[in-house]
Amino acid sequence: xxxxxxxxxxxxxxxxxxxxxxxxxxxxxxxxxxxxxxxxxxxxxxxxxxxxxxxxxxxxxxxxxxxxxxxxxxxxxxxxxxxxxxxxxxxxxxxxxxxxxxxxxxxxxxxxxxxxxxxxxxxxxxxxxxxxxxxxxxxxxxxxxxxxxxxxxxxxxxxxxxxxxxxxxxxxxxxxxxxxxxxxxxxxxxxxxxxxxxxxxxxxxxxxxxxxxxxxxxxxxxxxxxxxxxxxxxxxxxxxxxxxxxxxxxxxxxxxxxxxxxxxxxxxxxxxxxxxxxxxxxxxxxxxxxxxxxxxxxxxxxxxxxxxxxxxxxxxxxxxxxxxxxxxxxxxxxxxxxxxxxxxxxxxxxxxxxxxxxxxxxxxxxxxxxxxxxxxxxxxxxxxxxxxxxxxxxxxxxxxxxxxxxxxxxxxxxxxxxxxxxxxxxxxxxxxxxxxx
Numbered sequence: 281x282x283x284x285x286x287x288x289x290x291x292x293x294x295x296x297x298x299x300x301x302x303x304x305x306x307x308x309x310x311x312x313x314x315x316x317x318x319x320x321x322x323x324x325x326x327x328x329x330x331x332x333x334x335x336x337x338x339x340x341x342x343x344x345x346x347x348x349x350x351x352x353x354x355x356x357x358x359x360x361x362x363x364x365x366x367x368x369x370x371x372x373x374x375x376x377x378x379x380x381x382x383x384x385x386x387x388x389x390x391x392x393x394x395x396x397x398x399x400x401x402x403x404x405x406x407x408x409x410x411x412x413x414x415x416x417x418x419x420x421x422x423x424x425x426x427x428x429x430x431x432x433x434x435x436x437x438x439x440x441x442x443x444x445x446x447x448x449x450x451x452x453x454x455x456x457x458x459x460x461x462x463x464x465x466x467x468x469x470x471x472x473x474x475x476x477x478x479x480x481x482x483x484x485x486x487x488x489x490x491x492x493x494x495x496x497x498x499x500x501x502x503x504x505x506x507x508x509x510x511x512x513x514x515x516x517x518x519x520x521x522x523x524x525x526x527x528x529x530x531x532x533x534x535x536x537x538x539x540x541x542x543x544x545x546x547x548x549x550x551x552x553x554x555x556x557x558x559x560x561x562x563x564x565x566x567x568x569x570x571x572x573x574x575x576x577x578x579x580x581x582x583x584x585x586x587x588x589x590x591x592x593x594x595x596x597x598x599x600x601x602x603x604x605x606x607x608x609x610x611x612x613x614x615x616x617x618x619x620x621x622x623x624x625x626x627x628x629x630x631x632x633x634x635x636x637x638x639x640x641x642x643x644x645x646x647x648x649x650x651x652x653x654x655x656x657x658x659x660x661x662x663x664x665x666x667x668x669x670x671x672x673x674x675x676x677x678x679x680x681x682x683x684x685x686x687x688x689x690x691x692x693x694x695x696x697x698x699x700x701x702x703x704x705x706x707x708x709x710x711x712x713x714x715x716x717x
Contacts, residue, residue: 295481301440306470308444321392342407343650351646357416358482364409369471371402376464414649418637431579524708535697537659538667566615570622587635594627602695606688
């Protein structure tokens, strides 16, 4: 007899939702204009582009080689989040003081380099918070409610990011917000506030010295065994499925995000849409709004009809919109296409995490979710740096293609990568659905 699906308490959802809102508002405040600030200091696009790549690499190394193992061995979740947020807050202040001292002596370029490497080191230690968060969400949800919960959290995250982006426009002030430290101090305050919120939320999640993960593992041990499959076979098949899942995701994420930077340049081409700043803002906002709409709906849909069907639908939308970018004739249709692309992106974000939570054994959540986070982090910068950017530059700089044709070809290549990843996903990833008994 199956047990009723456990519910996430309103207090727990409020606490975790508040933490995510604070987290993504802080990211919106800090990272929206950081690229522009670094370019003012360094004056070279290639070096600035390394910012997203180095921080991604540092985060992935920390999660996969250290924090994931610690999370599993010592059953740590909220502790890693709280420590990671506090450590990041302190590190932000140190990075600000270092860059300020270099700017004061006229070393603007060195200040830019210091920011890039300082924030990369910060990400290595901060990534313990990412591991703790991913494992915690997987711990407190079951297959019946995981998609809906993640979708709700992603919706809250999107609201936080939009709020942060709005405030960043007022705080940047042509670089003074970073140069004088206003943004650094505000972000640090947000980090400390987030750590406090998570500490208070953990009181509701952990009502005794016995950890939530231990309770879940003990519950899983009491389930009736599957007579057709030994525990070792089940564990091995799930690990194999997760490996193929990551391979498919690598191809998909690289394809879906390879053309991000190219897309923003494409909008401004005089021979194309020739979009104004206001029109670019409208189009980018459509992506965010599309993602927010998907977040609140897709998770529940994934719980009802299955993760695979929802993911594949999202991939079809991703490939179709990438192809559409090069042929839409006006701003309105481009906003619509980019909005649907936002739906596809958040569909993948929501349903893929839910599927990862379904497949990964509880005892390995820290380590395997670290690998999942590393793959999804490819969208930070490496996809554009390794694929989209070089592909466009080779066509325009070496082959002599017009920019509009070169960028359209980049969109086509990105769509083909998404399709290739979708085929790997369909052929190799089984639909594991854990039953509560």
